[in-house]
Amino acid sequence: MATAVSPSVVPDTAATPSTEGALLGTYKRAPMRIVRGEGVTLYDEDGRAYLDLASGIAVNALGYGDAGIARAVQESLDTGLVHVSNLFRTEPGERLAQWMVDHSFAARAFFCNSGAEANEGAFKFARRWARTLVPAGAEEAPGPFGTCPKHEIISLRGAFHGRTMGVLAATDRAQYRAPFRPLAGGISIAERDIKELDATLDAERVCAVIVEPVQGEGGVRVVDHGLLRELRAMTAERRIALVFDEIQCGLGRLGTLFAYETTGVVPDMITLAKPLAGGLPMGAVLVNADIAAAVQPGDHGTTFGGGPLVANVALHVCERLGDPALLAHVREVGAWFGDALRAMAARTGRVRAVRGAGLMWGVDTHEPAGQIVARARDAGLLILTAGDHTLRLLPPLVISRDDLARGLETIERIITEGPQS
Ligand SMILES: Cc1ncc(COP(=O)(O)O)c(C=O)c1O
The missing domain is CATH 3.40.640.10 (Type I PLP-dependent aspartate aminotransferase-like (Major domain))
Incomplete structure:
Protein backbone atom coordinates (compact mmCIF):
# COMPACT_ATOMS: atom_id res chain seq x y z
CA MET A 1 0.00 0.00 0.00
CA ALA A 2 1.31 3.44 -0.87
CA THR A 3 2.13 5.61 2.09
CA ALA A 4 1.38 9.31 2.15
CA VAL A 5 4.45 11.37 1.35
CA SER A 6 4.81 15.04 2.02
CA PRO A 7 4.71 16.94 -1.31
CA SER A 8 8.13 18.43 -0.57
CA VAL A 9 9.78 14.99 -0.75
CA VAL A 10 7.87 13.61 -3.72
CA PRO A 11 10.58 13.04 -6.34
CA ASP A 12 10.41 15.26 -9.38
CA THR A 13 10.26 12.42 -11.88
CA ALA A 14 9.57 14.83 -14.72
CA ALA A 15 12.95 16.45 -14.09
CA THR A 16 14.78 13.11 -13.97
CA PRO A 17 13.26 10.93 -16.69
CA SER A 18 14.03 7.31 -15.93
CA THR A 19 13.78 4.09 -17.88
CA GLU A 20 14.50 2.13 -14.73
CA GLY A 21 11.15 2.10 -12.97
CA ALA A 22 11.57 1.91 -9.22
CA LEU A 23 15.33 1.31 -9.17
CA LEU A 24 17.30 3.94 -7.27
CA GLY A 25 19.15 6.08 -9.78
CA THR A 26 22.71 5.11 -8.88
CA TYR A 27 23.49 4.11 -12.47
CA LYS A 28 22.98 5.79 -15.82
CA ARG A 29 21.79 2.64 -17.56
CA ALA A 30 21.76 2.07 -21.30
CA PRO A 31 18.19 2.03 -22.65
CA MET A 32 17.93 -1.59 -23.86
CA ARG A 33 16.94 -4.48 -21.58
CA ILE A 34 19.21 -7.53 -21.77
CA VAL A 35 17.29 -10.79 -21.69
CA ARG A 36 19.69 -13.51 -22.82
CA GLY A 37 23.35 -14.34 -23.37
CA GLU A 38 25.25 -16.95 -25.32
CA GLY A 39 29.01 -17.22 -25.75
CA VAL A 40 30.27 -13.66 -26.21
CA THR A 41 26.92 -12.26 -27.32
CA LEU A 42 24.10 -10.60 -25.38
CA TYR A 43 20.56 -10.17 -26.70
CA ASP A 44 18.03 -7.50 -25.81
CA GLU A 45 14.26 -7.87 -25.56
CA ASP A 46 13.86 -6.79 -29.19
CA GLY A 47 16.14 -9.63 -30.30
CA ARG A 48 19.11 -7.35 -31.12
CA ALA A 49 22.52 -8.98 -30.64
CA TYR A 50 25.49 -7.25 -29.01
CA LEU A 51 29.08 -8.46 -29.20
CA ASP A 52 30.31 -8.07 -25.63
CA LEU A 53 33.79 -6.62 -25.14
CA ALA A 54 32.91 -5.58 -21.60
CA SER A 55 32.10 -8.89 -19.83
CA GLY A 56 29.85 -7.27 -17.23
CA ILE A 57 32.94 -5.17 -16.27
CA ALA A 58 35.40 -8.08 -16.16
CA VAL A 59 32.99 -10.53 -14.53
CA ASN A 60 31.88 -12.86 -17.31
CA ALA A 61 35.31 -14.26 -18.12
CA LEU A 62 33.77 -17.51 -19.39
CA GLY A 63 31.18 -15.69 -21.48
CA TYR A 64 27.48 -16.51 -21.28
CA GLY A 65 25.76 -19.86 -20.96
CA ASP A 66 28.80 -21.76 -19.67
CA ALA A 67 27.63 -25.33 -19.15
CA GLY A 322 43.68 -21.69 -14.15
CA ASP A 323 43.78 -23.98 -17.20
CA PRO A 324 47.16 -23.36 -18.88
CA ALA A 325 45.50 -23.64 -22.31
CA LEU A 326 43.04 -20.84 -21.50
CA LEU A 327 45.83 -18.67 -20.06
CA ALA A 328 47.93 -19.25 -23.19
CA HIS A 329 44.90 -18.28 -25.29
CA VAL A 330 44.54 -15.01 -23.34
CA ARG A 331 48.23 -14.20 -23.84
CA GLU A 332 48.07 -15.01 -27.54
CA VAL A 333 44.85 -13.23 -28.52
CA GLY A 334 45.60 -10.44 -26.04
CA ALA A 335 48.96 -9.69 -27.68
CA TRP A 336 47.32 -9.81 -31.09
CA PHE A 337 44.54 -7.46 -29.93
CA GLY A 338 47.03 -4.96 -28.48
CA ASP A 339 48.97 -4.89 -31.76
CA ALA A 340 45.74 -4.55 -33.74
CA LEU A 341 44.59 -1.65 -31.54
CA ARG A 342 47.92 0.13 -32.04
CA ALA A 343 47.68 -0.41 -35.79
CA MET A 344 44.13 0.96 -35.74
CA ALA A 345 45.36 3.98 -33.76
CA ALA A 346 48.04 4.66 -36.38
CA ARG A 347 45.57 4.22 -39.28
CA THR A 348 42.82 6.45 -37.95
CA GLY A 349 44.80 9.22 -36.26
CA ARG A 350 41.88 9.50 -33.84
CA VAL A 351 43.56 7.73 -30.89
CA ARG A 352 46.05 9.33 -28.52
CA ALA A 353 47.35 6.18 -26.79
CA VAL A 354 46.78 2.45 -26.39
CA ARG A 355 47.67 0.76 -23.08
CA GLY A 356 47.12 -2.62 -21.53
CA ALA A 357 48.06 -6.26 -21.22
CA GLY A 358 46.37 -9.61 -21.74
CA LEU A 359 42.70 -8.95 -22.41
CA MET A 360 42.57 -5.60 -20.59
CA TRP A 361 43.05 -2.64 -22.92
CA GLY A 362 42.56 1.10 -22.72
CA VAL A 363 42.31 3.40 -25.73
CA ASP A 364 42.66 7.17 -25.19
CA THR A 365 40.48 9.08 -27.63
CA HIS A 366 40.09 12.71 -28.64
CA GLU A 367 36.31 12.35 -28.65
CA PRO A 368 34.57 11.88 -25.28
CA ALA A 369 34.61 8.13 -24.65
CA GLY A 370 30.94 8.07 -23.60
CA GLN A 371 29.88 9.18 -27.09
CA ILE A 372 31.88 6.38 -28.70
CA VAL A 373 30.44 3.82 -26.27
CA ALA A 374 26.89 4.95 -27.14
CA ARG A 375 27.49 4.75 -30.90
CA ALA A 376 29.15 1.34 -30.47
CA ARG A 377 26.08 0.11 -28.62
CA ASP A 378 23.85 1.31 -31.43
CA ALA A 379 26.09 -0.67 -33.78
CA GLY A 380 25.75 -3.83 -31.65
CA LEU A 381 29.00 -3.65 -29.68
CA LEU A 382 29.41 -3.29 -25.91
CA ILE A 383 32.51 -1.48 -24.65
CA LEU A 384 33.30 0.58 -21.55
CA THR A 385 34.88 3.85 -20.54
CA ALA A 386 37.65 4.36 -17.98
CA GLY A 387 37.52 8.11 -17.50
CA ASP A 388 36.26 10.81 -19.83
CA HIS A 389 38.50 10.10 -22.82
CA THR A 390 39.47 6.45 -22.41
CA LEU A 391 37.71 3.41 -23.84
CA ARG A 392 38.11 0.21 -21.82
CA LEU A 393 37.99 -3.21 -23.44
CA LEU A 394 37.54 -6.25 -21.19
CA PRO A 395 36.31 -9.10 -23.41
CA PRO A 396 35.36 -12.51 -22.07
CA LEU A 397 38.59 -14.51 -21.79
CA VAL A 398 37.17 -17.24 -24.03
CA ILE A 399 36.70 -14.84 -26.95
CA SER A 400 38.10 -15.89 -30.33
CA ARG A 401 40.44 -13.80 -32.44
CA ASP A 402 37.70 -13.53 -35.09
CA ASP A 403 35.28 -12.00 -32.60
CA LEU A 404 37.95 -9.58 -31.38
CA ALA A 405 38.61 -8.62 -35.01
CA ARG A 406 34.89 -8.05 -35.53
CA GLY A 407 34.75 -5.79 -32.46
CA LEU A 408 37.82 -3.91 -33.58
CA GLU A 409 36.33 -3.28 -37.01
CA THR A 410 33.29 -1.68 -35.38
CA ILE A 411 35.43 0.41 -33.03
CA GLU A 412 37.52 1.65 -35.95
CA ARG A 413 34.44 2.57 -37.98
CA ILE A 414 32.89 4.42 -35.06
CA ILE A 415 36.02 6.27 -34.06
CA THR A 416 36.56 7.30 -37.67
CA GLU A 417 33.03 8.73 -37.86
CA GLY A 418 33.79 10.98 -34.86
CA PRO A 419 35.48 14.38 -34.81
CA GLN A 420 39.14 14.64 -35.91
CA SER A 421 40.50 15.91 -32.58
C1 LIG B 1 40.14 -2.81 -8.97
C2 LIG B 1 38.80 -2.82 -8.31
N1 LIG B 1 38.71 -2.90 -6.98
C3 LIG B 1 37.53 -2.92 -6.36
C4 LIG B 1 36.34 -2.86 -7.05
C5 LIG B 1 35.04 -2.88 -6.33
O1 LIG B 1 34.39 -4.08 -6.58
P1 LIG B 1 32.81 -4.23 -6.32
O2 LIG B 1 32.14 -3.38 -7.34
O3 LIG B 1 32.55 -5.69 -6.49
O4 LIG B 1 32.58 -3.75 -4.94
C6 LIG B 1 36.38 -2.76 -8.45
C7 LIG B 1 35.14 -2.63 -9.21
O5 LIG B 1 35.12 -2.14 -10.32
C8 LIG B 1 37.64 -2.74 -9.08
O6 LIG B 1 37.74 -2.65 -10.42
Whole structure:
Protein backbone atom coordinates (compact mmCIF):
# COMPACT_ATOMS: atom_id res chain seq x y z
CA MET A 1 0.00 0.00 0.00
CA ALA A 2 1.31 3.44 -0.87
CA THR A 3 2.13 5.61 2.09
CA ALA A 4 1.38 9.31 2.15
CA VAL A 5 4.45 11.37 1.35
CA SER A 6 4.81 15.04 2.02
CA PRO A 7 4.71 16.94 -1.31
CA SER A 8 8.13 18.43 -0.57
CA VAL A 9 9.78 14.99 -0.75
CA VAL A 10 7.87 13.61 -3.72
CA PRO A 11 10.58 13.04 -6.34
CA ASP A 12 10.41 15.26 -9.38
CA THR A 13 10.26 12.42 -11.88
CA ALA A 14 9.57 14.83 -14.72
CA ALA A 15 12.95 16.45 -14.09
CA THR A 16 14.78 13.11 -13.97
CA PRO A 17 13.26 10.93 -16.69
CA SER A 18 14.03 7.31 -15.93
CA THR A 19 13.78 4.09 -17.88
CA GLU A 20 14.50 2.13 -14.73
CA GLY A 21 11.15 2.10 -12.97
CA ALA A 22 11.57 1.91 -9.22
CA LEU A 23 15.33 1.31 -9.17
CA LEU A 24 17.30 3.94 -7.27
CA GLY A 25 19.15 6.08 -9.78
CA THR A 26 22.71 5.11 -8.88
CA TYR A 27 23.49 4.11 -12.47
CA LYS A 28 22.98 5.79 -15.82
CA ARG A 29 21.79 2.64 -17.56
CA ALA A 30 21.76 2.07 -21.30
CA PRO A 31 18.19 2.03 -22.65
CA MET A 32 17.93 -1.59 -23.86
CA ARG A 33 16.94 -4.48 -21.58
CA ILE A 34 19.21 -7.53 -21.77
CA VAL A 35 17.29 -10.79 -21.69
CA ARG A 36 19.69 -13.51 -22.82
CA GLY A 37 23.35 -14.34 -23.37
CA GLU A 38 25.25 -16.95 -25.32
CA GLY A 39 29.01 -17.22 -25.75
CA VAL A 40 30.27 -13.66 -26.21
CA THR A 41 26.92 -12.26 -27.32
CA LEU A 42 24.10 -10.60 -25.38
CA TYR A 43 20.56 -10.17 -26.70
CA ASP A 44 18.03 -7.50 -25.81
CA GLU A 45 14.26 -7.87 -25.56
CA ASP A 46 13.86 -6.79 -29.19
CA GLY A 47 16.14 -9.63 -30.30
CA ARG A 48 19.11 -7.35 -31.12
CA ALA A 49 22.52 -8.98 -30.64
CA TYR A 50 25.49 -7.25 -29.01
CA LEU A 51 29.08 -8.46 -29.20
CA ASP A 52 30.31 -8.07 -25.63
CA LEU A 53 33.79 -6.62 -25.14
CA ALA A 54 32.91 -5.58 -21.60
CA SER A 55 32.10 -8.89 -19.83
CA GLY A 56 29.85 -7.27 -17.23
CA ILE A 57 32.94 -5.17 -16.27
CA ALA A 58 35.40 -8.08 -16.16
CA VAL A 59 32.99 -10.53 -14.53
CA ASN A 60 31.88 -12.86 -17.31
CA ALA A 61 35.31 -14.26 -18.12
CA LEU A 62 33.77 -17.51 -19.39
CA GLY A 63 31.18 -15.69 -21.48
CA TYR A 64 27.48 -16.51 -21.28
CA GLY A 65 25.76 -19.86 -20.96
CA ASP A 66 28.80 -21.76 -19.67
CA ALA A 67 27.63 -25.33 -19.15
CA GLY A 68 30.05 -25.92 -16.27
CA ILE A 69 28.62 -23.01 -14.28
CA ALA A 70 25.10 -24.38 -14.81
CA ARG A 71 26.29 -27.83 -13.66
CA ALA A 72 27.98 -26.40 -10.57
CA VAL A 73 24.81 -24.49 -9.63
CA GLN A 74 22.67 -27.59 -10.15
CA GLU A 75 25.06 -29.78 -8.15
CA SER A 76 24.67 -27.42 -5.20
CA LEU A 77 20.91 -27.17 -5.56
CA ASP A 78 20.75 -30.98 -5.56
CA THR A 79 22.25 -30.99 -2.06
CA GLY A 80 19.49 -28.61 -0.90
CA LEU A 81 22.20 -26.19 0.25
CA VAL A 82 22.37 -22.67 -1.06
CA HIS A 83 23.53 -21.22 2.22
CA VAL A 84 25.03 -22.64 5.38
CA SER A 85 26.22 -20.34 8.15
CA ASN A 86 29.95 -19.84 8.60
CA LEU A 87 29.44 -21.29 12.06
CA PHE A 88 29.62 -24.69 10.35
CA ARG A 89 32.04 -26.34 7.95
CA THR A 90 31.04 -27.00 4.34
CA GLU A 91 33.05 -28.75 1.67
CA PRO A 92 32.94 -26.36 -1.32
CA GLY A 93 34.36 -23.38 0.63
CA GLU A 94 37.14 -25.50 2.11
CA ARG A 95 38.01 -26.96 -1.30
CA LEU A 96 38.03 -23.51 -2.89
CA ALA A 97 40.31 -22.12 -0.16
CA GLN A 98 42.65 -25.09 -0.64
CA TRP A 99 42.66 -24.50 -4.41
CA MET A 100 43.61 -20.86 -3.87
CA VAL A 101 46.40 -21.81 -1.47
CA ASP A 102 47.71 -24.52 -3.81
CA HIS A 103 47.83 -22.08 -6.73
CA SER A 104 49.26 -18.96 -5.06
CA PHE A 105 51.65 -17.59 -2.41
CA ALA A 106 48.81 -17.52 0.11
CA ALA A 107 48.44 -19.55 3.30
CA ARG A 108 44.74 -18.85 3.86
CA ALA A 109 41.70 -17.45 2.06
CA PHE A 110 38.79 -15.37 3.34
CA PHE A 111 35.60 -15.24 1.28
CA CYS A 112 33.10 -12.40 1.10
CA ASN A 113 30.60 -11.02 -1.41
CA SER A 114 32.11 -8.25 -3.51
CA GLY A 115 35.27 -6.43 -4.44
CA ALA A 116 34.78 -3.52 -2.08
CA GLU A 117 34.18 -5.97 0.73
CA ALA A 118 37.35 -7.88 -0.12
CA ASN A 119 39.36 -4.66 0.15
CA GLU A 120 37.62 -3.75 3.40
CA GLY A 121 38.67 -7.17 4.68
CA ALA A 122 42.27 -6.67 3.54
CA PHE A 123 42.41 -3.31 5.34
CA LYS A 124 41.15 -4.90 8.54
CA PHE A 125 43.57 -7.82 8.29
CA ALA A 126 46.47 -5.40 7.74
CA ARG A 127 45.53 -3.42 10.82
CA ARG A 128 45.04 -6.59 12.84
CA TRP A 129 48.47 -7.87 11.79
CA ALA A 130 50.11 -4.50 12.49
CA ARG A 131 48.92 -4.68 16.10
CA THR A 132 51.05 -7.76 16.57
CA LEU A 133 54.14 -5.83 15.41
CA VAL A 134 54.09 -2.81 17.72
CA PRO A 135 55.63 -3.00 21.22
CA ALA A 136 53.34 -4.37 23.93
CA GLY A 137 51.01 -1.66 25.20
CA ALA A 138 51.56 0.63 22.19
CA GLU A 139 48.55 -0.80 20.41
CA GLU A 140 46.15 0.93 22.79
CA ALA A 141 48.29 3.97 23.59
CA PRO A 142 46.28 7.17 23.32
CA GLY A 143 47.68 8.94 20.26
CA PRO A 144 46.13 11.38 17.81
CA PHE A 145 43.86 8.56 16.65
CA GLY A 146 43.47 6.94 20.08
CA THR A 147 44.61 3.69 18.57
CA CYS A 148 47.51 1.60 17.28
CA PRO A 149 50.07 3.99 15.76
CA LYS A 150 50.79 1.61 12.86
CA HIS A 151 47.38 1.85 11.22
CA GLU A 152 47.65 4.02 8.11
CA ILE A 153 46.73 2.65 4.70
CA ILE A 154 48.10 4.14 1.48
CA SER A 155 46.67 3.75 -2.01
CA LEU A 156 48.02 5.13 -5.29
CA ARG A 157 47.01 8.01 -7.53
CA GLY A 158 44.40 6.80 -10.05
CA ALA A 159 43.27 3.90 -7.85
CA PHE A 160 39.80 2.42 -7.66
CA HIS A 161 39.19 0.12 -4.70
CA GLY A 162 35.41 0.34 -4.35
CA ARG A 163 32.74 2.62 -2.98
CA THR A 164 31.85 1.44 0.50
CA MET A 165 32.66 3.93 3.22
CA GLY A 166 36.10 2.56 4.17
CA VAL A 167 37.60 1.82 0.76
CA LEU A 168 36.12 4.98 -0.75
CA ALA A 169 38.92 6.83 1.05
CA ALA A 170 41.40 4.78 -1.00
CA THR A 171 39.57 5.40 -4.30
CA ASP A 172 40.98 8.33 -6.25
CA ARG A 173 37.97 9.71 -8.10
CA ALA A 174 36.80 13.16 -6.96
CA GLN A 175 33.17 12.74 -8.00
CA TYR A 176 32.82 9.46 -6.08
CA ARG A 177 34.36 10.97 -2.94
CA ALA A 178 33.14 14.55 -2.70
CA PRO A 179 29.45 13.98 -1.80
CA PHE A 180 30.34 11.60 1.03
CA ARG A 181 32.94 13.47 3.03
CA PRO A 182 34.18 13.05 5.68
CA LEU A 183 35.76 9.84 4.45
CA ALA A 184 37.23 7.16 6.67
CA GLY A 185 40.37 8.28 8.51
CA GLY A 186 43.83 6.76 8.32
CA ILE A 187 43.63 6.14 4.57
CA SER A 188 45.37 8.38 2.04
CA ILE A 189 46.52 8.48 -1.56
CA ALA A 190 50.15 8.82 -2.70
CA GLU A 191 51.60 9.52 -6.14
CA ARG A 192 52.85 6.57 -8.20
CA ASP A 193 56.36 7.74 -7.50
CA ILE A 194 58.94 5.82 -5.52
CA LYS A 195 60.47 8.94 -3.94
CA GLU A 196 57.11 10.09 -2.63
CA LEU A 197 56.32 6.58 -1.45
CA ASP A 198 59.66 6.42 0.33
CA ALA A 199 58.76 9.58 2.22
CA THR A 200 55.17 8.49 2.91
CA LEU A 201 55.79 4.96 4.07
CA ASP A 202 56.68 5.62 7.69
CA ALA A 203 57.30 2.21 9.29
CA GLU A 204 55.79 3.35 12.58
CA ARG A 205 52.52 4.62 11.15
CA VAL A 206 51.77 2.73 7.93
CA CYS A 207 50.39 -0.81 8.01
CA ALA A 208 49.46 -1.37 4.35
CA VAL A 209 49.86 -0.17 0.77
CA ILE A 210 47.23 -1.23 -1.74
CA VAL A 211 47.96 -1.32 -5.48
CA GLU A 212 46.09 -2.46 -8.58
CA PRO A 213 48.86 -3.96 -10.74
CA VAL A 214 46.84 -2.66 -13.68
CA GLN A 215 44.58 0.22 -12.71
CA GLY A 216 41.20 -0.44 -14.34
CA GLU A 217 38.77 2.40 -13.66
CA GLY A 218 41.74 4.79 -13.49
CA GLY A 219 42.40 4.45 -17.23
CA VAL A 220 43.87 0.97 -17.76
CA ARG A 221 47.35 1.89 -16.50
CA VAL A 222 49.92 -0.86 -16.03
CA VAL A 223 51.77 0.12 -12.87
CA ASP A 224 55.51 0.12 -13.59
CA HIS A 225 57.05 -3.20 -12.52
CA GLY A 226 60.25 -1.47 -11.41
CA LEU A 227 58.18 0.68 -9.05
CA LEU A 228 56.43 -2.44 -7.75
CA ARG A 229 59.77 -4.15 -7.10
CA GLU A 230 61.08 -1.16 -5.16
CA LEU A 231 57.81 -0.91 -3.29
CA ARG A 232 58.07 -4.59 -2.39
CA ALA A 233 61.57 -4.15 -0.98
CA MET A 234 60.55 -1.03 0.94
CA THR A 235 57.38 -2.55 2.42
CA ALA A 236 59.15 -5.78 3.42
CA GLU A 237 61.88 -3.85 5.21
CA ARG A 238 59.36 -1.61 7.01
CA ARG A 239 56.93 -4.43 7.80
CA ILE A 240 54.13 -2.87 5.80
CA ALA A 241 51.64 -5.22 4.13
CA LEU A 242 51.70 -4.99 0.34
CA VAL A 243 48.19 -5.65 -0.96
CA PHE A 244 47.46 -6.21 -4.63
CA ASP A 245 43.89 -5.45 -5.65
CA GLU A 246 43.42 -7.98 -8.46
CA ILE A 247 39.66 -7.60 -8.53
CA GLN A 248 39.64 -6.41 -12.13
CA CYS A 249 43.04 -7.49 -13.46
CA GLY A 250 43.36 -10.89 -11.76
CA LEU A 251 42.07 -14.41 -12.40
CA GLY A 252 43.35 -14.85 -15.93
CA ARG A 253 42.76 -11.38 -17.37
CA LEU A 254 46.48 -10.68 -17.88
CA GLY A 255 47.22 -14.19 -19.17
CA THR A 256 48.42 -15.52 -15.82
CA LEU A 257 46.11 -16.88 -13.14
CA PHE A 258 47.00 -14.05 -10.75
CA ALA A 259 48.11 -10.58 -11.83
CA TYR A 260 51.05 -10.57 -9.40
CA GLU A 261 52.65 -13.32 -11.49
CA THR A 262 53.20 -10.80 -14.30
CA THR A 263 55.01 -8.33 -12.01
CA GLY A 264 57.91 -10.33 -10.56
CA VAL A 265 56.63 -9.35 -7.11
CA VAL A 266 54.89 -11.45 -4.47
CA PRO A 267 52.52 -9.38 -2.33
CA ASP A 268 51.35 -10.17 1.22
CA MET A 269 47.66 -10.17 0.34
CA ILE A 270 45.60 -10.10 -2.83
CA THR A 271 41.94 -9.29 -3.23
CA LEU A 272 39.73 -10.94 -5.84
CA ALA A 273 36.09 -10.64 -6.92
CA LYS A 274 34.47 -9.93 -10.31
CA PRO A 275 34.98 -13.21 -12.30
CA LEU A 276 35.53 -15.35 -9.22
CA ALA A 277 32.11 -17.03 -9.05
CA GLY A 278 31.08 -16.64 -12.69
CA GLY A 279 28.71 -13.75 -12.01
CA LEU A 280 27.45 -14.79 -8.58
CA PRO A 281 28.50 -12.23 -5.98
CA MET A 282 31.76 -13.29 -4.37
CA GLY A 283 35.00 -11.72 -3.21
CA ALA A 284 38.14 -13.15 -1.62
CA VAL A 285 41.19 -12.05 0.31
CA LEU A 286 44.23 -14.29 0.03
CA VAL A 287 46.73 -13.74 2.85
CA ASN A 288 50.25 -14.94 3.60
CA ALA A 289 51.13 -17.02 6.68
CA ASP A 290 52.16 -14.06 8.88
CA ILE A 291 48.90 -12.23 8.37
CA ALA A 292 46.88 -15.43 8.66
CA ALA A 293 48.49 -16.05 12.06
CA ALA A 294 47.39 -12.63 13.32
CA VAL A 295 43.69 -13.03 12.47
CA GLN A 296 41.58 -14.45 15.28
CA PRO A 297 37.98 -15.73 15.45
CA GLY A 298 35.64 -12.75 15.71
CA ASP A 299 38.03 -10.32 13.98
CA HIS A 300 35.98 -10.31 10.79
CA GLY A 301 33.07 -12.09 9.19
CA THR A 302 30.14 -11.94 6.80
CA THR A 303 26.97 -14.01 6.74
CA PHE A 304 27.05 -15.14 3.12
CA GLY A 305 30.82 -15.32 2.57
CA GLY A 306 31.96 -18.54 0.88
CA GLY A 307 28.58 -20.27 1.04
CA PRO A 308 28.34 -23.70 -0.60
CA LEU A 309 26.66 -22.61 -3.84
CA VAL A 310 28.92 -19.67 -4.70
CA ALA A 311 32.00 -21.59 -3.61
CA ASN A 312 31.08 -24.58 -5.77
CA VAL A 313 30.61 -22.32 -8.78
CA ALA A 314 33.85 -20.47 -7.99
CA LEU A 315 35.73 -23.74 -7.87
CA HIS A 316 34.56 -24.54 -11.39
CA VAL A 317 35.41 -21.02 -12.60
CA CYS A 318 38.87 -21.09 -10.99
CA GLU A 319 39.68 -24.50 -12.47
CA ARG A 320 38.75 -23.15 -15.90
CA LEU A 321 40.62 -19.86 -15.46
CA GLY A 322 43.68 -21.69 -14.15
CA ASP A 323 43.78 -23.98 -17.20
CA PRO A 324 47.16 -23.36 -18.88
CA ALA A 325 45.50 -23.64 -22.31
CA LEU A 326 43.04 -20.84 -21.50
CA LEU A 327 45.83 -18.67 -20.06
CA ALA A 328 47.93 -19.25 -23.19
CA HIS A 329 44.90 -18.28 -25.29
CA VAL A 330 44.54 -15.01 -23.34
CA ARG A 331 48.23 -14.20 -23.84
CA GLU A 332 48.07 -15.01 -27.54
CA VAL A 333 44.85 -13.23 -28.52
CA GLY A 334 45.60 -10.44 -26.04
CA ALA A 335 48.96 -9.69 -27.68
CA TRP A 336 47.32 -9.81 -31.09
CA PHE A 337 44.54 -7.46 -29.93
CA GLY A 338 47.03 -4.96 -28.48
CA ASP A 339 48.97 -4.89 -31.76
CA ALA A 340 45.74 -4.55 -33.74
CA LEU A 341 44.59 -1.65 -31.54
CA ARG A 342 47.92 0.13 -32.04
CA ALA A 343 47.68 -0.41 -35.79
CA MET A 344 44.13 0.96 -35.74
CA ALA A 345 45.36 3.98 -33.76
CA ALA A 346 48.04 4.66 -36.38
CA ARG A 347 45.57 4.22 -39.28
CA THR A 348 42.82 6.45 -37.95
CA GLY A 349 44.80 9.22 -36.26
CA ARG A 350 41.88 9.50 -33.84
CA VAL A 351 43.56 7.73 -30.89
CA ARG A 352 46.05 9.33 -28.52
CA ALA A 353 47.35 6.18 -26.79
CA VAL A 354 46.78 2.45 -26.39
CA ARG A 355 47.67 0.76 -23.08
CA GLY A 356 47.12 -2.62 -21.53
CA ALA A 357 48.06 -6.26 -21.22
CA GLY A 358 46.37 -9.61 -21.74
CA LEU A 359 42.70 -8.95 -22.41
CA MET A 360 42.57 -5.60 -20.59
CA TRP A 361 43.05 -2.64 -22.92
CA GLY A 362 42.56 1.10 -22.72
CA VAL A 363 42.31 3.40 -25.73
CA ASP A 364 42.66 7.17 -25.19
CA THR A 365 40.48 9.08 -27.63
CA HIS A 366 40.09 12.71 -28.64
CA GLU A 367 36.31 12.35 -28.65
CA PRO A 368 34.57 11.88 -25.28
CA ALA A 369 34.61 8.13 -24.65
CA GLY A 370 30.94 8.07 -23.60
CA GLN A 371 29.88 9.18 -27.09
CA ILE A 372 31.88 6.38 -28.70
CA VAL A 373 30.44 3.82 -26.27
CA ALA A 374 26.89 4.95 -27.14
CA ARG A 375 27.49 4.75 -30.90
CA ALA A 376 29.15 1.34 -30.47
CA ARG A 377 26.08 0.11 -28.62
CA ASP A 378 23.85 1.31 -31.43
CA ALA A 379 26.09 -0.67 -33.78
CA GLY A 380 25.75 -3.83 -31.65
CA LEU A 381 29.00 -3.65 -29.68
CA LEU A 382 29.41 -3.29 -25.91
CA ILE A 383 32.51 -1.48 -24.65
CA LEU A 384 33.30 0.58 -21.55
CA THR A 385 34.88 3.85 -20.54
CA ALA A 386 37.65 4.36 -17.98
CA GLY A 387 37.52 8.11 -17.50
CA ASP A 388 36.26 10.81 -19.83
CA HIS A 389 38.50 10.10 -22.82
CA THR A 390 39.47 6.45 -22.41
CA LEU A 391 37.71 3.41 -23.84
CA ARG A 392 38.11 0.21 -21.82
CA LEU A 393 37.99 -3.21 -23.44
CA LEU A 394 37.54 -6.25 -21.19
CA PRO A 395 36.31 -9.10 -23.41
CA PRO A 396 35.36 -12.51 -22.07
CA LEU A 397 38.59 -14.51 -21.79
CA VAL A 398 37.17 -17.24 -24.03
CA ILE A 399 36.70 -14.84 -26.95
CA SER A 400 38.10 -15.89 -30.33
CA ARG A 401 40.44 -13.80 -32.44
CA ASP A 402 37.70 -13.53 -35.09
CA ASP A 403 35.28 -12.00 -32.60
CA LEU A 404 37.95 -9.58 -31.38
CA ALA A 405 38.61 -8.62 -35.01
CA ARG A 406 34.89 -8.05 -35.53
CA GLY A 407 34.75 -5.79 -32.46
CA LEU A 408 37.82 -3.91 -33.58
CA GLU A 409 36.33 -3.28 -37.01
CA THR A 410 33.29 -1.68 -35.38
CA ILE A 411 35.43 0.41 -33.03
CA GLU A 412 37.52 1.65 -35.95
CA ARG A 413 34.44 2.57 -37.98
CA ILE A 414 32.89 4.42 -35.06
CA ILE A 415 36.02 6.27 -34.06
CA THR A 416 36.56 7.30 -37.67
CA GLU A 417 33.03 8.73 -37.86
CA GLY A 418 33.79 10.98 -34.86
CA PRO A 419 35.48 14.38 -34.81
CA GLN A 420 39.14 14.64 -35.91
CA SER A 421 40.50 15.91 -32.58
C1 LIG B 1 40.14 -2.81 -8.97
C2 LIG B 1 38.80 -2.82 -8.31
N1 LIG B 1 38.71 -2.90 -6.98
C3 LIG B 1 37.53 -2.92 -6.36
C4 LIG B 1 36.34 -2.86 -7.05
C5 LIG B 1 35.04 -2.88 -6.33
O1 LIG B 1 34.39 -4.08 -6.58
P1 LIG B 1 32.81 -4.23 -6.32
O2 LIG B 1 32.14 -3.38 -7.34
O3 LIG B 1 32.55 -5.69 -6.49
O4 LIG B 1 32.58 -3.75 -4.94
C6 LIG B 1 36.38 -2.76 -8.45
C7 LIG B 1 35.14 -2.63 -9.21
O5 LIG B 1 35.12 -2.14 -10.32
C8 LIG B 1 37.64 -2.74 -9.08
O6 LIG B 1 37.74 -2.65 -10.42
